[in-house]
Structure formats: structure tokens, C-alpha cells
Amino acid sequence: MRFRNVFVLSTVLFAGACSSGGDDDTSATATLEAPMLMEVAPMEGALHLAWMNMQKDCDSVEAERKMEHQTSYDLAFSVPGNVDNKMDTAATDNMMYAYRMRCKKGAAYSSYSNEVSANPHDM
Amino acid sequence: MGATALLFACACGSGAQEPAAAAPEPLPALTPAVDENPDPSILEVNLEAAESQVRFPGTPPTRVWTYNGTLPGPLIEASAGDELRVHFSNRLPESTTIHWHGVRVPAAMDGTLAMQTPVEPGGTFEYSFTLRDAGLFWFHPHIRSDVQVEKGLYGVIRVRGLDEPSSDDEQILVLDDISVLPDGTLPTYLDDESKMLGRQGNVLLVNGRAMPTLRWRAGALTRLRVVNTANGRFFNLSLPGYVFRVIGTDGGLIPHPYDADRLLLAPGERYDVMVIVTGDPGSEATLWDEPYDRGHDTGAADPLPLAKVAVTEDAPLDGRALPDSFPAIERLPDGSSDEHIELDEMLRDGEQIFTINGDTYPDVPPIAMGLGTLHYLKVQNASPMDHPFHVHGTFFQLLEAAGTPTSADALANKDTIIVPQMTTLRLAIRFDEPGRWMYHCHILEHAELGMMGEIQVTQDN
Numbered sequence: 001m002r003f004r005n006v007f008v009l010s011t012v013l014f015a016g017a018c019s020s021g022g023d024d025d026t027s028a029t030a031t032l033e034a035p036m037l038m039e040v041a042p043m044e045g046a047l048h049l050a051w052m053n054m055q056k057d058c059d060s061v062e063a064e065r066k067m068e069h070q071t072s073y074d075l076a077f078s079v080p081g082n083v084d085n086k087m088d089t090a091a092t093d094n095m096m097y098a099y100r101m102r103c104k105k106g107a108a109y110s111s112y113s114n115e116v117s118a119n120p121h122d123m
Numbered sequence: 124m125g126a127t128a129l130l131f132a133c134a135c136g137s138g139a140q141e142p143a144a145a146a147p148e149p150l151p152a153l154t155p156a157v158d159e160n161p162d163p164s165i166l167e168v169n170l171e172a173a174e175s176q177v178r179f180p181g182t183p184p185t186r187v188w189t190y191n192g193t194l195p196g197p198l199i200e201a202s203a204g205d206e207l208r209v210h211f212s213n214r215l216p217e218s219t220t221i222h223w224h225g226v227r228v229p230a231a232m233d234g235t236l237a238m239q240t241p242v243e244p245g246g247t248f249e250y251s252f253t254l255r256d257a258g259l260f261w262f263h264p265h266i267r268s269d270v271q272v273e274k275g276l277y278g279v280i281r282v283r284g285l286d287e288p289s290s291d292d293e294q295i296l297v298l299d300d301i302s303v304l305p306d307g308t309l310p311t312y313l314d315d316e317s318k319m320l321g322r323q324g325n326v327l328l329v330n331g332r333a334m335p336t337l338r339w340r341a342g343a344l345t346r347l348r349v350v351n352t353a354n355g356r357f358f359n360l361s362l363p364g365y366v367f368r369v370i371g372t373d374g375g376l377i378p379h380p381y382d383a384d385r386l387l388l389a390p391g392e393r394y395d396v397m398v399i400v401t402g403d404p405g406s407e408a409t410l411w412d413e414p415y416d417r418g419h420d421t422g423a424a425d426p427l428p429l430a431k432v433a434v435t436e437d438a439p440l441d442g443r444a445l446p447d448s449f450p451a452i453e454r455l456p457d458g459s460s461d462e463h464i465e466l467d468e469m470l471r472d473g474e475q476i477f478t479i480n481g482d483t484y485p486d487v488p489p490i491a492m493g494l495g496t497l498h499y500l501k502v503q504n505a506s507p508m509d510h511p512f513h514v515h516g517t518f519f520q521l522l523e524a525a526g527t528p529t530s531a532d533a534l535a536n537k538d539t540i541i542v543p544q545m546t547t548l549r550l551a552i553r554f555d556e557p558g559r560w561m562y563h564c565h566i567l568e569h570a571e572l573g574m575m576g577e578i579q580v581t582q583d584n
Contacts, residue, residue, distance in 0.1 A: 044469065044470045045470065046470060046473075048315070050316075056305055057305075079312065079314070080310075080311075080312045082304055082310060082312075083310075083312055083314045084314070085314050085315055085316040086314065086315055087315040087470075087475065089470060089473035089474075090473070
């Protein structure tokens with residue numbers, strides 16, 4: 001098992017952290033910066049996510065996941081606001097999973113991060 | 124730089140997002156433990172584990188756990204053959220023990236749950252044993268060790284022998300790192316990369332200080348006693364313009380000192396090195412922690428400054444020479460391996476675990492050994508990352524690494540050794556104290572997540 005360099009930093013920077021709009025049910029606030037999703041990499045049959053927290057005082061960071069047959073995102077996990085990585089051990093099927101993230105502080109949310117996709121079987 | 128490289132270079136693990144700047148401070152001397160016994164051959168000290176407060180650069184004060192209120196804890200100074208008595212009291216909010224890393228103690232004094240009832244909050248325990256070997260050792264809890272050591276519970280024992288090499292100066296360097304959040308707190312959530320690599324902090328510490336200044340005298344024969352007390356970080360030291368003369372390791376001096384440009388210390392390891400200070404008076408150099416690939420892309424990190432070396436304006440000393448030999452140590456004879464230990468990592472039921480022969484502690488079947496009998500361990504690392512393999516209660520010797528026999532000049536007594544990724548070591552080992560002895564990976568998160576086992580030593584095996 002290895003952490004894989006799936007995306008180089010320049011790619012992520014050009015992709016940028018942005019609001020994807022769409023199906024979010026909570027209004028974003030311009031005062032909170034979205035995380036920057038750096039990497040989604042296959043690891044031991046699951047997916048390893050790494051991101052940068054552009055907002056330093058989030059209460060939590062939420063990741064949303066969308067399987068390739070889905071049209072909308074579901075909450076994948078929530079971690080404390082200082083955490084910058086997580087293994088999504090629920091993403092194990094041979095398909096593409098897309099992720100986006102946002103910061104939560106109190107009742108407010110940031111916009112969504114960039115989106116990154118990967119297949120856990122693509123080792 | 125790839126995204127992963129950047130992740131490990133500046134944001135290793137939970138909360139490690141802002142490497143802190145530090146104002147220059149001298150290397151703090153370790154606080155000596157107070158000997159309360161007038162008998163020169165008995166060292167009697169008090170140790171209290173309690174919450175304390177320290178300030179790291181750029182953040183508000185941080186609440187840590189310490190022995191006797193200092194980070195690192197007190198320095199216990201002794202001579203080989205001394206008896207050490209420790210009156211330990213636990214003022215922490217949870218149970219703890221003290222393990223005497225590298226010290227050959229009776230098993231009941233080893234501070235593991237295999238042999239000792241935990242010291243509950245408010246409780247006390249009397250540790251007492253003879254310090255049989257000269258060398259640099261350290262002590263730390265063996266309950267929830269990943270958390271308790273990370274919070275600051277560790278101290279050092281320096282035991283002097285009869286054949287100590289002479290030097291102009293000697294410094295102990297206790298290496299550590301710690302994750303400090305912007306509000307000065309320590310992360311309580313163990314993120315997945317910290318499980319995988321061990322906690323790696325955003326503040327590097329030498330004797331509890333970030334980026335201290337080591338003051339050396341030009342031309343001086345300077346001895347450095349180095350211990351890595353970090354949970355997960357491997358320190359790969361370099362000092363441009365200098366070569367380290369390695370004169371000893373975990374179990375004391377080695378017969379054949381050797382030179383090294385880099386000094387790699389896994390968690391738990393110690394090295395004893397000498398340098399002749401070649402810098403001119405008033406010059407400065409930087410001691411670096413260089414990247415080292417211990418697996419999972421860790422080799423792509425940037426070098427990190429660890430300490431500054433400032434050569435004093437004193438008149439240079441001259442005529443110093445590095446030692447090139449020390450008395451022989453007993454070489455354990457070779458033999459065929461009789462125990463196989465396979466280290467591995469895997470996901471099980473969605474959780475990261477670290478295994479020994481496919482099991483996690485306490486479900487790892489114990490290894491039986493006879494008292495005073497030579498045994499041979501084949502330690503196979505089946506995982507794509509290095510593991511520092513630590514055995515309690517005795518020293519072992521490396522016989523073979525990846526099929527290559529250890530040279531006659533590389534004889535050393537070790538208690539912690541790096542088992543490189545996808546590599547097999549053969550070790551010779553012999554216990555002279557009965558009891559249940561732990562062996563484990565000294566990346567403390569790995570030990571707590573399963574990579575630990577017991578060796579049961581009895582008279583009749």
C-alpha cells in the first residue's frame with residue numbers, strides 16, 4: 001500500500017477551490033474559505049483523501065461522496081477542523097467515486113472545494 | 124513537488140498545518156533528578172507524572188504531561204552498578220506506568236501491563252533495580268503510550284561506565300516533535316495518516332525547545348548522546364561540514380567506531396557520536412533533519428532545520444583525535460532461526476491495523492524462550508514501510524540483513540532496530556531474566572494498533 005501521487009500540486013492549484021453549487025442544502029458563506037482537496041488515492045482497496053484546510057478555524061470538515069451512477073452527493077464523513085486526511089474505507093467498489101469538501105463553523109459552511117475522483121481498484 | 128510530498132513536508136498528520144518559527148534559544152540542559160540517598164551507590168529519586176504547561180513558538184501555552192514538571196523529564200545520572208530506586212506517583216487523570224527503555228531490569232520492574240498493575244490516578248509505585256549497563260537510556264509510559272508519550276512523558280537515564288571515552292564537552296540531545304494547534308492545544312483526534320506513519324508534529328524539539336542553539340568550542344572533541352523519543356518521526360541528522368564518528372548505540376559503546384554523514388534514528392533508538400568542532404570561532408551551522416524514505420512517500424519531504432550550531436569565540440583547542448576502538452563486547456554466536464515474526468499492515472473491518480504474524484496484540488501467540496538460552500529471530504517486514512523493532516529486557520545482535528551477514532566490524536548491542544520495508548533481519552537474542560517481555564514496533568501508534576507481542580522466558584524451556 002502506498003500513498004500515490006495522483007495529482008500534482010499545479011493541477012490542484014489550477015483546479016482551484018471553488019463552489020460547485022448544485023445540491024447543497026445549506027447556504028454557503030463567503031467568510032469561510034473552502035478546503036483544497038489535494039488527493040484521492042487508492043489504498044488497500046479503499047480511497048485515501050488528503051486536503052489543505054484554507055480556513056484555519058473550522059469546527060469540522062465535511063467530505064461528500066458521489067458514486068458514478070449517482071447524480072447528487074451524500075455525506076461521506078466529518079472530521080475535526082484541523083484534520084487534513086482521511087481514509088474512506090466505505091469506498092471499496094470498482095467504480096469512480098467523486099469527492100468535494102467544505103468547512104463548517106458554527107452553523108455556517110464554506111463553499112465547496114474542488115472535486116476529485118478516483119477508483120479504489122485503480123492500483 | 125507532488126501533492127503528497129507537500130502534505131508530508133509541511134503538514135504531517137493531524138493539525139500540523141503551520142510550522143512554527145522560533146526565536147534562537149540556547150540548548151537547555153536537562154534538569155537533573157535529585158538523589159535523596161546519601162549512599163553513593165544508591166540513586167533514590169522521586170518522579171511525579173502530572174499535567175504541566177509549556178509554550179511553543181507562536182502559540183498560546185500548551186498543556187502537556189510531564190515527569191516532575193519539565194519537558195523532557197529529569198535526567199537520571201548514574202554509574203553502572205548503581206541501584207536506582209524511584210518513588211513514582213501518578214497525578215494524571217488516567218492510569219500509567221513507567222517503562223525503562225533499554226535498561227535490563229527484572230520483568231516486574233519493566234512497566235508493562237504483562238507484568239505490572241497500572242498505577243491509577245493518585246496512586247504510587249516503587250521501582251527498584253540495578254543499572255547493569257553503561258549507556259543512554261530513557262523512560263516513558265507503557266499504557267496508551269502513543270498518547271502519553273506524545274503529551275510529553277519521557278525522560279533520560281545516563282549511566283556511565285568504567286571505560287568512558289574522554290571528551291572536552293558532552294551534550295545530550297533528546298529529539299522529539301509535537302503537533303501544536305494554533306490555539307496551543309494538542310490534537311485529540313488521531314487522523315489516518317498519523318495512524319499510518321505515527322504522529323508527526325509540526326514543531327521539532329531538541330531537549331524540549333524548538334530550534335535551539337548548540338554552543339560548541341572550536342577544536343573541541345564533542346560527544347553527543349542522541350535519543351529519538353518521537354512517536355513516529357525518524358530523525359535523519361546531517362550537519363554540513365561534519366562527519367559523525369559513531370562510537371555507541373542502544374547498548375553502549377561499540378568495539379569498532381565508524382563514520383557517518385547521516386545519523387538515522389528511528390523512534391526509541393539512541394546513538395553516541397563524537398565530532399571535532401571544525402568551524403571557526405564565531406561561525407554557525409545548521410543541524411538538519413533530512414528526508415528519509417521509510418515508506419508511503421515519506422522520502423519526498425523537505426529537509427527541516429532542527430538546531431543551530433554556534434562555535435564560540437573561545438580560543439580553538441587543538442590536538443584532539445577521534446577514538447577508533449573500544450573494548451570488545453561478547454558476540455552472540457550464529458545459529459538457525461527458531462522464531463519467525465512477520466510485521467505487516469492491513470485494513471480489517473474498515474480499520475487500519477498493524478499485525479504480527481497476521482494477528483494483533485493481545486491475540487498474538489506468545490513466544491516461549493528458555494532462560495539463558497540463545498534464540499534466533501527471523502523478523503520479516505512484509506509491509507511497504509519501515510518498522511523500528513524493539514525488544515524489552517535484553518539486547519540483541521543483528522546477524523543478517525536481507526540475506527547479507529553483518530560484518531565483524533558492525534557488532535553492536537541493540538534493543539531497537541529498523542526493519543526496512545519488505546526486508547528480513549535475523550537477530551540473535553538471549554534473556555537472563557525470566558518473565559513476560561514485550562516486543563513491538565516503536566512507532567507507538569503501530570504498537571497500540573496491534574504490532575506488539577510477548578516473549579515468555581522461563582527456566583524450563
